């Protein structure tokens with residue numbers, strides 16, 4: 001554990017009916033950090049968040065949050081964390097203000113303190129002008145913003161967000177990003193899970209990459225991108241991609257990985273431009289009617305392919 005760690009996860013595993021959903025995962029989250037757990041569906045991100053929120057018991061390992069053990073001190077932990085789950089847990093027939101008041105009372109707020117806190121949070125998530133509308137007329141992104149406000153009612157010093165931008169319109173996404181950054185500037189430590197690279201790239205100070213229950217890399221965005229080195233990605237789209245084309249491309253010297261997903265072929269390779277002509281020749285020879293072909297600069301998607309051999313968006 002480092003001195004400035006607020007969350008420590010040591011050799012954490014979680015097994016469901018014999019299936020290892022999380023296996024030997026260790027990391028620290030620093031006080032005041034925005035930390036991202038990035039990985040495809042099923043990587044084990046929600047399982048880790050559920051353990052950190054004391055909703056699920058680990059099979060093995062140890063987790064502490066601000067010095068409290070998740071298995072022994074759940075009551076203390078719940079006072080200092082706020083949780084924004086993937087599923088929206090709000091009453092759609094009530095207005096935003098009524099929803100917030102409902103949850104505020106559960107947290108023991110009342111009177112002026114409650115009213116002031118609700119107004120402050122509505123302002124923070126940018127929904128003051130819609131606060132007296134019922135949630136049934138809200139977009140998915142607006143509901144998510146109210147869910148964030150609910151998680152913040154008791155002023156937690158740590159905020160967990162499970163997939164904060166999934167199913168969210170671009171305007172709400174920007175607002176959610178702004179809210180997370182504002183909270184962080186005020187000292188809140190943030191842990192978010194995501195399979196959206198944009199979330200990780202725009203928000204996170206450090207990113208842990210997960211795949212199939214294991215941690216495969218952990219660093220700053222810059223540090224992670226260095227791991228890719230000279231690797232590029234060539235993306236080919238076509239209505240039909242003959243398997244033999246992928247097999248032949250895989251034989252090219254500098255090609256590291258080839259993944260075909262529907263009408264899209266992703267090729268991970270070293271110094272992509274040098275092999276581009278050869279790849280086009282193979283595609284033409286196999287009768288592929290190429291709709292587009294693109295070389296992408298290294299990003300988290302490239303890194304993910306580089307580390308795991310599979311695409312992030314499955």
Ligand SMILES: Nc1ncnc2c1ncn2[C@@H]1O[C@H](COP(=O)(O)OP(=O)(O)OP(=O)(O)O)[C@@H](O)[C@H]1O
Nearest residue numbers: 016017019021039040041042043044045046047048
């Ligand atoms: N209650 C459960 N019983 C059995 N298996 C489970 C249970 N919950 C999750 N799993 C399995 O554990 C693995 C990890 O799931 P988890 O939800 O933690 O992944 P994730 O990375 O958060 O993905 P998603 O974004 O889809 O939630 C998956 O294979 C999932 O099917």
